[in-house]
Amino acid sequence: MSLQSANDSRNDSLRETASRSAMHPRHEQTFPELTPAEIDRMRRFGEVRRYHDGDTLFETGKTGPGMFVILAGHVAITQRDGLGHVSPVVEQGPGQFLGELGQLSNRFALVDGHAEGEVECLLIPPERLRALLVAEADLGERIMRALILRRVSLIQGGVGGPVLIGAANSGDVVRLQGFLTRNGYPHHLLDPAQDKDAAELVARSAPQPADLPLVVTPDGSILRNPSEVEIARAMGMLAAVSPDKLYDVAIVGSGPAGLSTAVYAASEGLSVAVLDARAFGGQAGASARIENYLGFPTGISGLALTARAYNQAQKFGAEIMIPVSVKTLECGCEDGNFSLTLDDGAPLRAKAIVVASGARYRRPQMTNLEKFEGRGVWYWASPIEARLCAAQEVILVGGGNSAGQAAVFLSAHASKVHMVIRGGGLGASMSRYLIERIESTPNIELLFNTEVVSIEGAPDASLERAQLRSRLSGETSWMPIRNVFLFVGADPATGWLDGCGVALDRAGFVVTGATSAQHQRPVTLLETTVPGVFAVGDVRSGSVKRVGGAIGEGAQVVAALHGYLADSLTAAPAPCREQASVR
Secondary structure (H helix, E strand, O other), rough: OHHHHHHHHHHHHHHHHHHHHHHHHHHHOOOOOOOOHHHHHHHHEEEEEEEEOOOOOEEOOOOOOOOEEEEEEEEEEEEEOOOOEEEEEEEOOOOOEEEEEEHHHHOOOOEEEEEHHHEEEEEEEEHHHHHHHHHHHHHHHHHHHHHHHHHHHHHHHHHOOOOOEOOOOOOHHHHHHHHHHHHHOOOOEEEOOOOHHHHHHHHHOOOOOOHHEEEEEOOOOEEEEEEEEEHHOOOOOOOOOOOOOEEEEEEOOOOOHHHHHHHHHHOOOOOOOEEEOOOOOHHHHHHEEOOOOOOOOOOOOHHHHHHHHHHHHHHHOHHHHEOOOOOOOOOOOOOOOOEEEEEOOOEEEEEEEEEEEOOOOOOOOOEOHHHHHHEEOOOOHHHHHHHHOOOOOOEEEEHHHHHHHHHHHHOOOOOOOEEEOOOOOOOOOOOOOHHHHHHHHOOEEEEEEEEEEEEEEOOOOOOEEEEEOOOOOOOOEEEOOOEEOOOOOOEOOHHHOOOOOOOOOOOOOOOOOOOOOOOOOOOOOOOOOOOEEEEEHHHEOOOOOHHHHHHHHHHHHHHEEEEEEEEHOOOOOOOOOOOOOOO
């Protein structure tokens, strides 16, 4: 199939989708029409702009100016993919509004908007849009729902965002697809083995195999096997950090605990920065289904749950920066504030810090493990990885809840899931409902007292087989396998705290609630040994390591933040003191 044929097919699909959605109740929610009274209530948040026929209101790949409410005329929404193709998306007229989730946080527009005839609009910039969503509760609910549904439609249709060109089973394609998917960013993939024009583009632009995959941005720029940071900057997902801005609180980590802190802190008027090295949601965001979280009796995927919190935090004005790695924390001295050193060397300043960095996936002792990471060895199970192992046998290592959720999810795609558990049972580490489901799933095989000790593959680095060993008899055997999923726990991500005096326990988790020489007031339950530095969620020593517990701690820490910030206004800055970490 040529690029033009593929584009025609996508256009037909978009038209069919639009036709179906017009008869579906959600079409009215995605493209609601506002009444004159509702528009009048919105006028105080924006200003009237006029456009002539053919004028551009917003442009793909450039920062959107905000949300447009059409007062008169019509605007055509189209999508272009960087390969020279333009596709119609929708046309909107009086009483409707233009925008999607990116308009909440000054992100690049994902589509183009052009005036058809003379157009008059009310333009509401991002900061005023957030104020509108909060001040006008009923109207804000309708607008927020529409913004979310529009982003969902763009993702499902592959509209907006970059074009990935490479083999679907390539480790780097999976890496980039996973990054974009987990951050809720639309994209689509073309395989040069099946598309002649894509193959020609590869021949022109990627002379070396290491150049693949190619990423084509909407403006036609070509990135060769980019890092997550490179693609994020090219797509406007990552804004520059202002060295002059002082936040009330910087939250390191955007899992359930970090997002909960962000929502409650931002909704109570604090200026909030959230930083994460990969994607919002943390390990919970990779869970196929969470069934024991309050209020979701039928279960909800980790991505869906944490995406709601991510959108909610942006609604209240939290600035979320992904992907950004924090290298060091410098404790407050002269001015009593803190400074985070980011991966590009830039500083980010805050009055208080919340450590919500969670844990990194543990790498078990396994021969050739690093060689096959991202090429048959996976630390999470999403639809992307499930597609790669369709109708195949897979190995899943682990006996906790995350492993159980992944095993059940993969059993719907793989022909068989060999669940390898070091211990002799699941009762001590897994919820009962998951054990019962696993035991009733015919294509899940439980291998107790067993471990994977080695993996091997072909010269092209694709995984071919795994060696298993019985922990009782010591006997080994090889199993032909192309995908191994590892859910063997995680180690706390606390290396960036070294040198600041934050005490850690022997396992490296952050100690909270303990008094140190630096404290000049009573210590709160979630405060570390450094005043003004708090810890929540899985990274905290003694936490329950559950989504519900993490969210509860995120809400609880905001009260402690208010107390600390109020005290710091009147107290003289304490001098920095060195304090060894407890390991």
